[in-house]
Amino acid sequence: MAVRFLVALILAVLAFPAAAQSISPEALRRHIDILASDAFEGREPGTEGEKKAIAYIAGQMQGLGLEPAGPKGSWYQPLEVTVRRPGDPTASLWQGKRKRRDRVELDSDGVILIGRSAHEILTAAPVVFAGHGAVIPAKGIDQLAGADLKGAVVLILYDSPDTPGFPAYAERVEAVAARGAAAVIGIVGHELPWPVVQRIYEAGQNRLSIQTPAPIAGAMSQAAAETVLHAAHSDLAALLAAPGPTFTPVPLKLRATLDVTTAIATVASHNVLGRLRGAGATGESLLYLAHWDHLGLCEPEGADRICNGAVDNASGVAALLEIARALARGPKPKRDILFLATTAEEMGLLGAEYFAARPAVPLKSLVAAINLDTVAIGPKGEKVAVMGRGLAPLDAVIDATVAEAGRTLDEDDEAAAFVERQDGWALARAGVPAIMVGGSFSDMKLLGAFLAGPYHSPADNPGPGLVLDGAAEDADLMVALGRKLADPARYRLPERPAP
Numbered sequence: 001m002a003v004r005f006l007v008a009l010i011l012a013v014l015a016f017p018a019a020a021q022s023i024s025p026e027a028l029r030r031h032i033d034i035l036a037s038d039a040f041e042g043r044e045p046g047t048e049g050e051k052k053a054i055a056y057i058a059g060q061m062q063g064l065g066l067e068p069a070g071p072k073g074s075w076y077q078p079l080e081v082t083v084r085r086p087g088d089p090t091a092s093l094w095q096g097k098r099k100r101r102d103r104v105e106l107d108s109d110g111v112i113l114i115g116r117s118a119h120e121i122l123t124a125a126p127v128v129f130a131g132h133g134a135v136i137p138a139k140g141i142d143q144l145a146g147a148d149l150k151g152a153v154v155l156i157l158y159d160s161p162d163t164p165g166f167p168a169y170a171e172r173v174e175a176v177a178a179r180g181a182a183a184v185i186g187i188v189g190h191e192l193p194w195p196v197v198q199r200i201y202e203a204g205q206n207r208l209s210i211q212t213p214a215p216i217a218g219a220m221s222q223a224a225a226e227t228v229l230h231a232a233h234s235d236l237a238a239l240l241a242a243p244g245p246t247f248t249p250v251p252l253k254l255r256a257t258l259d260v261t262t263a264i265a266t267v268a269s270h271n272v273l274g275r276l277r278g279a280g281a282t283g284e285s286l287l288y289l290a291h292w293d294h295l296g297l298c299e300p301e302g303a304d305r306i307c308n309g310a311v312d313n314a315s316g317v318a319a320l321l322e323i324a325r326a327l328a329r330g331p332k333p334k335r336d337i338l339f340l341a342t343t344a345e346e347m348g349l350l351g352a353e354y355f356a357a358r359p360a361v362p363l364k365s366l367v368a369a370i371n372l373d374t375v376a377i378g379p380k381g382e383k384v385a386v387m388g389r390g391l392a393p394l395d396a397v398i399d400a401t402v403a404e405a406g407r408t409l410d411e412d413d414e415a416a417a418f419v420e421r422q423d424g425w426a427l428a429r430a431g432v433p434a435i436m437v438g439g440s441f442s443d444m445k446l447l448g449a450f451l452a453g454p455y456h457s458p459a460d461n462p463g464p465g466l467v468l469d470g471a472a473e474d475a476d477l478m479v480a481l482g483r484k485l486a487d488p489a490r491y492r493l494p495e496r497p498a499p
Helices: 003-013 025-035 047-064 169-178 196-200 222-231 236-241 310-329 350-357 393-406 415-420 424-429 444-452 469-485
Strands: 075-084 090-094 105-106 111-115 119-129 153-157 181-188 205-209 216-221 251-274 285-291 337-341 366-371 385-387 435-440
Touching: 025 047, 025 310, 025 469, 047 251, 047 310, 047 337, 075 111, 075 196, 075 350, 090 222, 105 222, 105 435, 111 181, 111 196, 111 251, 111 415, 119 469, 153 169, 153 251, 169 181, 181 222, 196 216, 205 350, 205 393, 216 222, 222 236, 222 251, 251 310, 285 310, 285 350, 285 424, 285 469, 310 337, 310 469, 337 350, 366 424, 366 469, 385 415, 393 469, 415 424, 424 435
Parallel strands: 119 153, 153 181, 181 216, 285 337, 285 366, 366 435
Antiparallel strands: 075 205, 075 251, 090 105, 090 251, 111 216, 119 251, 251 337, 385 435
16 A cells, blocks of 8 residues: 555544534534545445545544454454356256147346356256245244255245345345255346346346355346246136235246356455453453445446545444544443454345354354444434344333433334345345444434435535535434443343244
8 A cells, every 4th residue: 555645644633622512413424524535436345435435434444443353353344245246147947758749948038036156057956936935933833845846947936025034135035045946047027127126136136255156146037027928827826815914835847947147257355343341351342333435437438437425424433433432531441342344245245144153252242233324414403213133121211312412213214125225135135133223324314314325325425515524413312322332231132043
């Protein structure tokens, strides 16, 4: 890294006041102006922008007196993301003795497939319809029960019903593949245009390299599915009406041969992790997290090419660092406090997912996780929305902290619509009580205006136009909340079951 850039980082560190009674908008702005500057080129994982971003964050953590909490005493937790893009697949399905009149040939106009390796071939495999492919042990639902899926091409419904807690498509694919399926293909309903699905897959499917995907997975248009089911003398409409809690898979009178090519690339990236050591040797930790990554050079030559990601999520990282500053300069907490800046959130919450799979401390020892994402939305005085309510001891501490701050809870629960779109979800799935608390997702009109405007575009820039007084007020609230959650005398979780 250039000497000039390192000098700039050091000067940036020294520019902050040694201590403050509360977190100021100006303190947040200084971080955002650096992290979302053109010099960081949109902070895309695996780029020079990543190198600058993680160096800045680690340098700030060190300057605050945190200790490195990554592997082997490092600030960095390395990980790899595998990106797979589809080639031109071919699928041949037939009934009986493979007569030409019984055979259905599909290409990318009707099916889009991605393989585990660069070239996957599946020959004369049985075909099974498995409903949504849902396995939800907590609700006693197993739509795969009793079926022999080993080596099969399994068709499931791509869309999820509007049911809280219903597993997303990727989770259902994993569940089906875990039962031995050789290929999992989602039937896309008419509500979701097929060209949109094609674009989603062509943009690349991202997974952690430590994960083993299905040998073949993808999607099929409803029109193609109707043709396939007609060849099997089955009625798609009847099958679509059948899935429910007691559904069992339906073997189809079909065989399938698939030929799938896939372009595969690997992106090396890093989480950044620091620790404020507690005074109590409790063996427990509170976790704050915010994703540092964004979309990089997101536009073609000749335009403003950089998606700077000022609100999403330089603002969250700024809050993370200033919360760490306030807690480090205040009374020493009893529990340890971890500060995690995650990568690859924009690629599918993968940095947080990696931390959940390879945690720096046992997940059972994390008493709570507080995620900070897109915090520079609302002005000061907004109601406080909460994602992740439902655990009584944690809810009680949140409610008391909000009341002591003289603020009002937002009780309409509209923010719950975003719970699966933020890093806390990856930890919640692993059994960690994970929350987001603040005013930035209380006013849905303000949030909607951002999502319909600057979000994921070159317009999400730093500058005096950013609304940061509400973010500073929320950061102060997160400091007060953290002091309570880091104190075993004020907050203790009951035993919780494994996820």
